[in-house]
Amino acid sequence: MAKCGFIGMGIMGEPMARNLLKAGHDLVIWNRSASKTNALADEGAVVVGSPKEVGENSDYVFICVTNSGDVVDVINGSEQVHGLSKGLRPGMIVVDHSTISPDVTREIYADLSDLQVSLIDAPVSGGDKGAIAGTLSIMCGGDEDSLQKVMPLLESMGKQITHCGPSGAGQTVKLCNQIAVCINNFALAEALVFCTLNQVDPAVMLEAISAGAAGSWQISNLGPQIIQRDFSPGFKVGLQRKDLHLAIDAADSVNMPLLGTALVDRMFAVAEGIHGSDAGTQALITALEQLANTEVKSSS
Known part of the structure; x- marks a missing residue:
């Protein structure tokens, strides 16, 4: 050993x-x-x-x-x-x-x-x-x-x-992961708010789309937490924002704009203002809820 x-x-x-x-x-x-x-x-x-x-x-x-x-x-x-x-x-x-x-x-x-x-x-x-x-x-x-x-x-x-x-490649790939994860999280949040405003039970929507092309780790894991209003951290908002800033800085060094990532970071800033930096990243939903004047939760 x-x-x-x-x-x-x-x-x-x-x-x-x-x-x-x-x-x-x-x-x-x-x-x-x-x-x-x-x-x-x-x-x-x-x-x-x-x-x-x-x-x-x-x-x-x-x-x-x-x-x-x-x-x-x-x-x-x-x-x-x-x-x-x-x-x-x-x-x-x-x-x-x-x-x-x-x-x-x-x-x-x-x-x-x-x-x-x-x-x-x-x-x-x-x-x-x-x-x-x-x-x-x-x-x-x-x-x-x-x-x-x-x-x-x-x-x-x-x-x-x-x-x-070589050295640094693992970190680069992790930042790629964070770019994809945060934008996927944002897409999930948009879908849930859209669903709620159109008077469809978000739990039913999640069940329906999770088995199709939209299925993802975010939908399977964060989706149920969101509709249960559980914002306890598996990964914290503050750490997510730290990682997004690393990605944006690294992209700047190769003259690439991360437009979607920058937008989601701004939305995370709103969520951080509401819940603090220790909330789970699923709290991103609350930034969109504030804009739409609604709250996502299951009706069942």
């Missing part, structure tokens, strides 16, 4: 780390808010005091934090925290599951290469349900040889694991 370290015990990170533990691997963990390590500590994980100590006690280190700056801080450290890079040894592999800038990923890859450490960027899709079930889609960038070494570990957390290309 492998000696694994995991940094970041959020909605995604904790269940992903738990699946490594369930697979029988040794697990060392660290989180900025120490209280979030308690559950896994009770299940057998070893809690340490810094990212550096995670590196010192692992052969493979997994990171799942919020943004580019957080990943840089975890690796380089700060005045308060000793960084992961201080605990790494030649031959180790770091896997970053965070969704961050492809450019920042390539910079980290170069820095770790100087230490003879490999970096795999491996952002994920599938929400908290996929993280819990171990059925995530994992989009990987980096060296093929390093990816093959960690593949058995990734298979504890994901079902679809794709090598997308």
Whole structure:
């Protein structure tokens, strides 16, 4: 069994780390808010005091934090925290599951290469349900040889694991995923509001279209939550907007306008104003409801 370290015990990170533990691997963990390590500590994980100590006690280190700056801080450290890079040894592999800038990923890859450490960027899709079930889609960038070494570990957390290309390619594909997801979410919201205004039960509409060409993960998972007025997060509005801004910035660098993505980001801004950044992305519906002066809910 492998000696694994995991940094970041959020909605995604904790269940992903738990699946490594369930697979029988040794697990060392660290989180900025120490209280979030308690559950896994009770299940057998070893809690340490810094990212550096995670590196010192692992052969493979997994990171799942919020943004580019957080990943840089975890690796380089700060005045308060000793960084992961201080605990790494030649031959180790770091896997970053965070969704961050492809450019920042390539910079980290170069820095770790100087230490003879490999970096795999491996952002994920599938929400908290996929993280819990171990059925995530994992989009990987980096060296093929390093990816093959960690593949058995990734298979504890994901079902679809794709090598997308060199360093940064995993992040690029994740941003493609977020573009498609957010516009699909917006289309679902429009359909639900349109349906409601035309006095058709939205639950009936969802049942009818989910088996046809419109069927999607969004319709099957977020649709029922919307009509039940359940805006609890599988993925948070604030994180969705962060990812959309990454995509828009990356598109700007190649002179491509993401018109639909920019529009949906503005609608998410309205939803964030209503519900806050911790609401689930299905709360996007409320921005359209406000424009249409209606509320989507099942009549059955």
